[in-house]
Amino acid sequence: MEDVVIAGAGPTGLMLACELRLAGVDVLVLERLTELTRDSRAGGLHPRSLEVLDQRGMLDPFLAEGRPLPGTRFAGLPLDLSGLPTRYPFLLVIIQRRIERLLEARARELGIRIRRGVEVTGLRPGPASAGAASPAAALAAAETVVVETTTGPVETRYLVGCDGGRSVVRRLAGIDFPGTPATTTSILGDVELADPPAEQFLLQRTPRGNFSVLGFEEGWRRVIVDEAGATVADSTAIGFEDLRAMLIRVAGTDFGMHSPRWISRFTDVARQAACYRSGRVLLAGDAAHIHSPAGGQGLNTGLQDAFNLGWKLALVVRGSVDEELLDTYHEERHPVGARVLSNTRAQSALSAPGAHVDALRAHVSDMLATPDANRKIAMMITGLDISYGLGPRVPDRDLPDGTRMFEHLRTGRPILADASSDPVDSRLVNELKGFGEPLLIRPDGHLAWKESLGREALSTALRPWR
Secondary structure (H helix, E strand, O other): EEEEEEEEEOHHHHHHHHHHHHEEEOOEEEEEOOOOOOOOOOOEOOOHHHHHHHHOOOOOHHHHHOOOEEEEEEEEEEEEEEOOOOOOOOEEEEEEHHHHHHHHHHHHHHOEEEEEEEEEEEHHHHHOOOOOOOHHHHHHHHEEEEEEEEEOOOOEEEEEEEEOOHHHHHHHOOOOOOEEEEOOEEEEEEEEEEEOOOEEEEEEEEEEEEEEOOOOOOOEEEEEEEEEOOOOOOOOOOOHHHHHHHHHHHHOOOOEEEEEEEEEEEEOOEEEEOOEEEEOEEOOOOHOOEEOOOOHHHHHHHHHHHHHHHHHHHHHHHHOOHHHHHHHHHHHHHHHHHHHHHHHHHHHHHHHOHHHHHHHHHHHHHHHHHHHHHHHHHHHHHHHOOEEEEEEEOOOEEEOOOHHHHHHHHHOOOOOOOOOOOOEEEOOOOOHEEEEEEOOEEEOOOEEEEEOHHHHHHHHHOOOOO
């Protein structure tokens, strides 16, 4: 029997697998694709995701392959990241294909088993599970889960669905996925341009719709276009000529596009799983939330889902704590996902054509030009303002011994600024005095305790690591 099975070897699934294995948990990853995706897909990592990778010593290869940009966009309006309180105040432009390759390389280094060409086809309670009134209730109450796949059944203590917006795991677990329908469809393609615009990242709004021409990598551009009021059914086939025709209607030119590498579509449909945990089945990434890619938040939110869930699931699997700790995953990450859905809906509304939206955009643009408003929205889009319980993440800082705070989180262990406590790393007791008081820092870099809360609260906070 497996300790944890992860369905999906995208960025979220691979990040979660690395977190679990770092904590000593055996994990099996099942992926329906037979090889790494060749599609470029998402195009960047936000500052908080860069911090997450830094905290696990994984960041350098990403920095080597990516390109930093000092800003991003909110509904197409400029958003400056350069003044944010982080060691990485920029958007790292790196396409998802490269992100997945680097994460899989790390997973292989850790000895994680990845089975490709395997699809999940069914879920049922394990043989030792008690009966229940309905299949969904039985699965939610199960002591183990049997995952039916195209290569045979796999029994596991926990199953995590990281299998995308059309998640089979979510559907089989009977988890509701409410939300709002699409109001527009965008077509995108990675193409070569005979007559490209001078700007490396061109975003334009017109009375007919919106279009972007983005230079992620040398030799090709990503073209994205949507037409006002136009939606395209999922069942409708689209191709290169559809992209070209829509771009000509909206932009008045096709920039001489040719040699398509990838053609796809997306909408502004926004849905979120009603619960991120149902018994021994959990959801993360797009399986838990889908939305417009405005602001580039999808992949980053998924990575941070995995970072929140990994250490908690590892503690439960190892028997260090009761499984109720897993409920805090939903409690902490569901509001984050809900906020992403909210701000992407707002960006869709701000991108619509018409004189009324023109006026609204002018006011929002003026506000974003002020430092306070720019910082507030930038902190939200990048995830740097996320708080769990006691507050936001503990910032990285240079320490007197020549190390950095994040370096001490590389093992995935908590840090306690009190040398009298054995269960956790206490090397930073003197250096952490610089924060004003002793602290207990969670494995994900968020605060679990501070001295002003009292020693009884410390005993409670330390319980998972005793």
